Amino acid sequence: DVKVTQSSRYLVKRTGEKVFLECVQDMDHENMFWYRQDPGLGLRLIYFSYDVKMKEKGDIPEGYSVSREKKERFSLILESASTNQTSMYLCASRGQGSTGELFFGEGSRLTVL
């Protein structure tokens, strides 16, 4: 069974803290994504990676960075968390030869106080 695992389901952090969100997939997928989900706004792409150490900015990269040192792992980093980054974060992956289907993790709900 295919699986995308996000390490933390719920996090509470303080303004200015550095935050790491981890995502691991077991499908040997080349492409991995970080989305942010907010009510009424749908999903917005933060960053994606199409290979190890390769990354591209999505629609809302400001305030975020990413790391992909191994194929199966894609990390989202908030260098200095702010209250407007309180949100649900979704990791997804996609195989290179697929017809586009994304596989999602269960999400990480981050609250920044």
Next chain:
Amino acid sequence: GNSVTQMEGPVTLSEEAFLTINCTYTATGYPSLFWYVQYPGEGLQLLLKATKADDKGSNKGFEATYRKETTSFHLEKGSVQVSDSAVYFCALTQTYNFNKFYFGSGTKLNVKP
């Protein structure tokens, strides 16, 4: 450009009622179209998809037909159950760039017993 518009929710139905969630899109060429579902507390999962005009995607009693003439991909189910309560997202991606997904804002469905 590419975009997806879906009906605002929430949609509240009684069990066994007929469901339609409207989705229209703007895109160049021949995109692939998807419906994803997000159950409470979970990430998104693919419900159905269609990759060319007049294709019908179906799964778990849900159906959607890719209508190029009306640029629509409406989701339907003949008889909803309480367990169908979830948020439904319409999405498209282009065959020339499967790493870019365009999501609608989501429609919350509440089904009452």
